[in-house]
Structures are given as structure tokens and as C-alpha cells.
Amino acid sequence: xxxxxxxxxxxxxxxxxxxxxxxxxxxxxxxxxxxxxxxxxxxxxxxxxxxxxxxxxxxxxxxxxxxxxxxxxxxxxxxxxxxxxxxxxxxxxxxxxxxxxxxxxxxxxxxxxxxx
Amino acid sequence: xxxxxxxxxxxxxxxxxxxxxxxxxxxxxxxxxxxxxxxxxxxxxxxxxxxxxxxxxxxxxxxxxxxxxxxxxxxxxxxxxxxxxxxxxxxxxxxxxxxxxxxxxxxxxxxxxxx
Numbered sequence: 001x002x003x004x005x006x007x008x009x010x011x012x013x014x015x016x017x018x019x020x021x022x023x024x025x026x027x028x029x030x031x032x033x034x035x036x037x038x039x040x041x042x043x044x045x046x047x048x049x050x051x052x053x054x055x056x057x058x059x060x061x062x063x064x065x066x067x068x069x070x071x072x073x074x075x076x077x078x079x080x081x082x083x084x085x086x087x088x089x090x091x092x093x094x095x096x097x098x099x100x101x102x103x104x105x106x107x108x109x110x111x112x113x114x115x116x
Numbered sequence: 117x118x119x120x121x122x123x124x125x126x127x128x129x130x131x132x133x134x135x136x137x138x139x140x141x142x143x144x145x146x147x148x149x150x151x152x153x154x155x156x157x158x159x160x161x162x163x164x165x166x167x168x169x170x171x172x173x174x175x176x177x178x179x180x181x182x183x184x185x186x187x188x189x190x191x192x193x194x195x196x197x198x199x200x201x202x203x204x205x206x207x208x209x210x211x212x213x214x215x216x217x218x219x220x221x222x223x224x225x226x227x228x229x230x231x
Binding site for chain 1: 148152165167212217223224
């Protein structure tokens with residue numbers, strides 16, 4: 001089991017640039033979550049996919065953020081244009097047999113994003 | 117609606133002493149409850165969960181948690197703390213009868229175990 005794989009692990013870019021974060025969930029999992037973690041706000045859910053379909057995107061901060069899941073093994077979170085307040089650690093997590101499931105989430109090791 | 121509270125931002129304990137990290141929850145139905153641990157520069161890792169049945173749940177690394185329905189609590193415990201247990205701990209809840217498919221996480225408790 002390779003676990004949830006995120007790339008890149010670190011990203012430093014200038015304000016206004018487009019940022020794309022990538023996630024490969026665990027094979028066989030059909031639920032995928034994107035989170036953002038900061039000291040001030042803790043762990044925030046951004047978006048939840050089930051069977052590749054976005055189910056809840058109420059946590060996406062604004063139109064600059066978008067997420068896609070073109071297939072069961074890949075998802076992206078894009079920020080365009082990026083701003084310094086987007087600096088955070090972004091996590092992807094997957095779990096199996098949602099929605100009616102008690103299965104825990106499996107988290108990747110995150111992407112540490114710094115917007116200068 | 118579902119919510120979870122971790123009332124302590126930080127818990128300090130001496131190595132070898134028992135530790136408790138507190139969690140209380142609120143759901144309209146019955147809960148699934150989870151504990152996760154986060155080490156520096158890593159993602160959250162699952163420790164244990166309560167589904168139903170025995171109120172004392174045992175998990176990874178010697179941790180256990182006690183479900184108390186009357187007090188709506190799910191405190192994490194370990195009989196003897198190790199320095200390597202120092203990390204950030206998250207409690208999460210999902211209302212299995214309330215229609216929410218997404219767990220709610222607490223703000224986390226930083227556990228510091230002193231040698």
C-alpha cells in the first residue's frame with residue numbers, strides 16, 4: 001500500500017502565479033478530500049469528491065480555487081492567481097466505501113505552499 | 117449538525133506518566149469517532165475509532181480511548197507516555213444518522229512528553 005501521494009512536497013512561488021497541487025489517492029478508495037492547514041485556522045476542509053464527483057465544495061475560499069478529479073487515481077487543486085494569504089500546508093486524504101462508511105481517512109504528507 | 121471540541125491546546129506530561137487528551141462531541145444522531153496523530157511535516161495518521169459496542173477502544177502505539185455517551189466524550193489515553201508520543205492529536209466525529217458524510221475535526225491538541 002503506497003499510501004496517498006502528493007506532489008510537490010514544497011512549492012514557493014510569487015504572488016499572482018498559478019499553483020497546481022496534485023494527489024494520487026489509495027487505489028480502491030472512492031472518496032477524496034482536500035484540506036488546508038494553518039496555525040490560525042487549523043484544519044479546514046476545502047472540497048470532497050465521491051466517485052470522482054465533487055459533492056461538497058463549500059469550503060473552497062473563493063473563485064481563485066478550483067479542484068478536479070478526472071479519474072479515480074488523480075486529483076488536482078489549482079490556485080489562480082495565488083496570494084500570500086494562500087500560504088499553508090495543503091493535504092489530500094482518501095477513504096473507502098463512502099458515503100455510508102466508518103472508514104478512517106488516509107492522509108498524504110501534504111504540500112507546503114509559500115506565496116511570496 | 118456535528119461538532120467536536122478539544123478543550124486543551126497543549127498537554128504536558130512526564131515520560132512514564134499516564135496521559136489523557138480530551139475530546140467532546142455533539143451530534144444529532146449516533147457518532148463515529150476517530151483519533152488521529154500528526155508528527156512534524158507529516159500528514160495525519162489514523163490511531164483508532166469507535167463505531168459501536170465496547171466503550172473502550174484500543175488502537176495503535178498503545179493508545180486507547182473511552183467512549184462515554186452520557187458525557188459525549190471520547191478521551192484519548194495511554195498508561196505510560198513516551199517522548200516519541202509528542203505530536204499533534206486530532207479528534208474527529210461523523211454523525212452516522214444525521215446525513216453528513218464528512219467528518220468534523222477538532223482544532224488539535226499538542227502533546228508534549230518531557231524526558
